[in-house]
Amino acid sequence: MAKITRRTLLGACSGSLLLSISPTAWARAAAQMVAVRIWPATAYTRMTLESDSALQYKQFTLANPNRLVVDIQGASLNSVLQTLPQKVLPLDPYIASVRVGQFNADTIRVVLDLKTGVNPQVFTLRPVADFKHRLVVDLYPSTSVALAQEQNDPLMALLQDYSRGKVNSDGTTQASAQVQTPPVRTTPPTTTTPTISTPTPTRPNRRPIIVLDPGHGGEDPGAIGPSGLREKDVVLAIARETKKRLDAMGFQTHMTRNEDVFIPLGVRVAKARSLKADVFVSIHADAFTNPSARGTGVYALSPKGATSAAARFLAQTQNDADLIGGVRYSADKNVNNTLFDLTQTATINDSLKLGRGVLTELGKLNKLHKGHVDQANFAVLRAPDIPSILVETAFLSNPTEEKMLASSRFRQQAAGAIASGVQSYLATAVLARR
Numbered sequence: 301m302a303k304i305t306r307r308t309l310l311g312a313c314s315g316s317l318l319l320s321i322s323p324t325a326w327a328r329a330a331a332q333m334v335a336v337r338i339w340p341a342t343a344y345t346r347m348t349l350e351s352d353s354a355l356q357y358k359q360f361t362l363a364n365p366n367r368l369v370v371d372i373q374g375a376s377l378n379s380v381l382q383t384l385p386q387k388v389l390p391l392d393p394y395i396a397s398v399r400v401g402q403f404n405a406d407t408i409r410v411v412l413d414l415k416t417g418v419n420p421q422v423f424t425l426r427p428v429a430d431f432k433h434r435l436v437v438d439l440y441p442s443t444s445v446a447l448a449q450e451q452n453d454p455l456m457a458l459l460q461d462y463s464r465g466k467v468n469s470d471g472t473t474q475a476s477a478q479v480q481t482p483p484v485r486t487t488p489p490t491t492t493t494p495t496i497s498t499p500t501p502t503r504p505n506r507r508p509i510i511v512l513d514p515g516h517g518g519e520d521p522g523a524i525g526p527s528g529l530r531e532k533d534v535v536l537a538i539a540r541e542t543k544k545r546l547d548a549m550g551f552q553t554h555m556t557r558n559e560d561v562f563i564p565l566g567v568r569v570a571k572a573r574s575l576k577a578d579v580f581v582s583i584h585a586d587a588f589t590n591p592s593a594r595g596t597g598v599y600a601l602s603p604k605g606a607t608s609a610a611a612r613f614l615a616q617t618q619n620d621a622d623l624i625g626g627v628r629y630s631a632d633k634n635v636n637n638t639l640f641d642l643t644q645t646a647t648i649n650d651s652l653k654l655g656r657g658v659l660t661e662l663g664k665l666n667k668l669h670k671g672h673v674d675q676a677n678f679a680v681l682r683a684p685d686i687p688s689i690l691v692e693t694a695f696l697s698n699p700t701e702e703k704m705l706a707s708s709r710f711r712q713q714a715a716g717a718i719a720s721g722v723q724s725y726l727a728t729a730v731l732a733r734r
């Protein structure tokens with residue numbers, strides 16, 4: 301007999317037939333939780349319930365005290381789900397405690413006792429990579445709290461906009477993409493011959509703004525080394541070291557994340573744009589199926605196609621971050637990209653210059669994967685008006701390089717090299733008027 305799911309039974313059968321199904325049959329049909337996780341962060345806290353089949357849910361909030369209730373239908377209260385209350389950490393900014401119980405024969409009730417009012421986003425994700433079906437509960441601060449935090453950090457506002465589908469994959473927001481032209485870059489055209497005198501572009505009298513982007517985070521660990529070292533931790537440590545050095549050089553440096561939190565790729569770019577960054581550096585550690593692959597690499601955007609098969613493979617795996625980390629909306633909105641084409645060509649030329657500066661410095665530390673800056677269509681490099689590069693510091697999948705990435709010595713050296721490369725680029729770059 302063909303498999304009959306509970307839903308088809310409910311849709312097609314009469315009540316009398318339903319009554320004839322034994323409790324064991326129901327139990328067999330119930331979804332089983334295979335993992336539960338909570339990722340607390342100041343930006344937002346995420347609770348993930350991972351199950352072997354898709355979950356149906358309903359949610360509502362209660363005040364005095366603040367609670368979020370999620371009812372999950374067709375799931376059974378197994379030992380995995382029972383561990384959920386222990387996953388709450390005291391430092392969690394939003395969740396005080398979690399209770400789980402069998403609400404009725406067919407429904408599990410999860411109650412989150414909250415420390416503050418929240419704006420919850422609940423959604424499901426289909427299986428991807430090593431993840432099975434996921435029910436995701438993201439707790440953003442409620443509007444009043446968010447407003448206060450936005451003053452210091454636009455990330456909060458961007459995350460909220462993103463969760464409402466208002467941030468595009470190139471970091472533009474829906475409103476700005478329609479009506480605004482990108483800032484005018486003052487870089488002279490590269491075709492200009494030296495004999496023609498062009499007006500010398502004036503350098504704005506301001507500190508250059510640099511945005512560092514530690515890859516992955518939260519639900520998305522990135523690559524995992526043979527001994528268990530996680531890319532998201534390595535790159536956060538290197539980015540923090542890099543920030544220290546750039547700040548000491550007199551630049552204004554920001555990070556897309558400074559904690560273990562998943563930030564969608566479009567939001568990272570949007571943050572750089574809202575900060576009016578002059579330089580964007582995404583920091584990663586590479587992985588490949590062959591453990592002998594090694595070396596440092598630097599990448600710039602190629603909107604058309606990858607310059608090598610390795611770059612294409614890498615761009616595909618990095619762009620999967622949104623699927624792995626889990627975003628509610630498709631990141632690809634219909635943007636009028638032709639608006640940005642001219643600016644983007646100049647930006648890519650600058651990205652290549654920036655990349656060469658950083659690659660030269662990194663080449664003093666480690667073997668280079670390629671002798672030049674590679675190009676591919678990385679989602680995180682798509683800001684049309686900010687020179688952007690992606691640095692693969694070393695191969696986490698290579699046991700020797702994993703040891704290197706684990707050492708504070710290499711992390712500091714890599715940070716020093718990235719900072720020096722950025723500095724030498726900025727010494728000759730003409731900044732956009734903002």
Ligand SMILES: [Zn+2]
Pocket residue numbers: 515516522523531584585618
């Ligand atoms: Zn990565």
